[in-house]
Amino acid sequence: MQNIRVRFAPSPTGALHIGGARTALFNWLFARSQGGTFILRLEDTDLNRSTLAAASGIIDGLKWLGLDWDEGPDKGGPCGPYRQSDRLPIYQDHINQLLNNGRAYYCFCTADDLSAERAKAAEQKLNYRHHCPYRDLSASQAQQLIDSGKPAVVRLKMPEVGSTTVHDLVRGQVSFDNQLLDDIIIQKSDGWPTYNFAVVIDDHFMQISHVIRAEEHLSNTPKQLHIYDALDWQPPQFAHVSMILAPDRSKLSKRHGATSVQEFRDLGYLPEALINYLALLGWSAGDEATLLSRKELLAQFNLDNVTRSAAIYDMDKLTWMNGNYIAQSPTERIVELLNPQALSRGWWSRPDDQYALQVVKLLQPRLKTVNQFFDQADYFFNEVNGYDEKGIDKYWRQDRVQEILANVADIIEGTAFDAGSLESAFRQRAEQIGVKAGNLIHPARLALTGRTSTPGLFEVMEILGQSTCRQRIQSAQRFAASL
16 A cells, blocks of 8 residues: 655645645645645745744744644654755755756746847747757866856756646646746845755655645646656656635635634634535535534545636625534533633633633624624623613614513513523513513513624523623613603
8 A cells, every 4th residue: 555645735824824824734634544644844935925933923823723744844754855945955956957967958048038038039920939949068168157156047858849748636637838837947146045946855755656736736746747757767657636726716815704714813714614614615524514523524525526617705605504513513612712802801810711701602603703702792791881772762762662661671580580581581570471481581672782683581681690781770760761
């Protein structure tokens, strides 16, 4: 059986985007379901954009999602180092090897030279391919130019005829016309390797068996295959997963809502919800199941069910999923997630506050994100300083409002303060005064919460307690009298 080794290799140039998180997840699921190894590698050769902060953010995002790795920059491993910036001598050794065996050469063309070449091709309506005049220089001739201080890049000699076929586990056989492939640059003039070269070297020495990555990298694959060939190495198997598009099938961007793992975390999404959602972006379990636990995903994941068509980003579906996961979570966990902000607001004074636990438990089934709690729960922790205008018009601008509120006040004084007893008392009193129960319940809800929509009124009253309910009804009576 093949030793499965896969990697997630982000460039630390920004936040962990959901596209990158999806790629990491697919690699993690494949490794874990196959008993393989999952490697984290940081491809930080983009000196102008790579930052330590971005690297740290990516690592934190993966940890929050629960995507653990077996080898990586923070863990080490037998194939390290796991940052490309620490692997420069390895790249240089293989650049030298390709130069020495004639598979690569120094190119001294300037940016102006290349621009002129492109312009000429456009004028002649030809497909542009760079034809380097330095391709067949001898080693000594190239060295003379280098010694003279002339800047150079290193290019790989690519075939000029025929085609290159990628055997892709998702897309099948994909062929590329070699005539359209430039002699690719494998080392920049500053001595740093290019992405396509470094990734081949790293994947080889890290013994990567499968490269699972985004569709946008498919066009890089024939270039990388030629590097493998030039070094006489066996390439890994490739699987290019579909793009994630916005609902209008445009490129996903911030205008379509949150797109990074950090944003989702800050907005109050749970990692298991995001994992579940991302797994279904471009992969199908093969049935109608939508809510799948991590254990279920591991049991069912395979590359055969990765789709070729683009996945459509649906924030509403993710939010629906998140609500389900919040509802299923232990209340203590939701309280723990709320604690930092709730404590800073002074809503409760200690992390294990029992009043807070009661409130969270009541509201939990109504939450789509954890942060919605702060919009829905204010009347439990603050005085009611205003009333819903539509509620005032509907429930309090009527002839019997003072009678109704007086009856509610009477119920509060004469009833045991548990939800069951309160409900019985409301319904009995409604029957006694000849109104529907709703004629008592809705005005009372507005008085006690300032809102027209809340969890069950009687459960709310039980948590608020008799004293608070008494005070709020009295305030409501005074307000209603002023209308």
